[in-house]
Amino acid sequence: MGRVSDIEIREATASDVPDLIRLVQALAAYEKEPDAATATPQQFADALFPAQGDPTAFALVGVREGAVVAMAIWFRSFSTWTGQAGIWLEDLFVDPHQRGHGIGKALLARLAATCIERGWTRLEWAVLDWNTPSIEFYRAHGARTLDDWTTFRLDGDGLARLASA
Template sequence: MTVRPATIDDVPSILGLVHDLAAYEREPDAVEATQGDLVAALFPPSATPTAFAHVAEVDGEVVGMAVWFVSFSTWTGRNGIWLEDLFVRPEHRGAGLGRDLLAALARVCIERGWRRLEWWVLDWNEPSIGFYRGLGATAEDEWTTYRLTGDALTTLAGGTTPSRPA
């Protein structure tokens, strides 16, 4: 078992895991991301990445991922990590890969002097909630997430939508 930063060669596996995660989260048709989208975010040829990923491998096969981006807290005046997605294929759960992926991100935080590693979890996902609590994570139950998408996002932006790159 190995946990390491992702490379561009891992993008097809990461996208496959994103689809597996969407199915697990009862949204199998919600994934719009393409390999090109992931390459552009994780490994842009002439810009700074806007997202990062670590992968878990077993016998050379990518079986887990942690996709994250840099956050910032005005209260601490420091950056942190926002974990967008953590997923380990069901047949590889229980071997410590999820913990190892989170530990890798915790090390990034500590090495860079960042103060927070944060993420969302669906209210119904009791196995994950129990896992996170077992690591010492605490729920931020006083906060409610809001999201603008689609027409509401376009309207707030002034009614124009930029074209999406192919």
């Protein structure tokens, strides 16, 4: 468990699922796609806290003044080049009214520490090109952009077409 002044960083529990959904919806609104966040609490519970098998994702929450105000949702990745696991940070979000208290840095530091503790070699994520505040935040904490790489996504009709080929 990490703590920065009045901030607690901890692993999410099943009772945090409604807060995670709320924060994901706030992130979707911030990223100008409010209708794209369609995940249900049950889907989050199944992914993070399955009744059987291993979780497909993990979450940290940032708590301030007794309320969940931030989250980091991640999953384990693998590098064929290093032969080691890593973390893919799917989403990091701090409630806009709670920014400036070190919560985002504390979440990122906890993920970096997880990599180090487990002998994992990478912590990676994607940021929208227009999200200058986040890009500057990540760079200020030592992250570098991978300008030679382009992220691809296959979903919807394209996913179905390729699957049926």
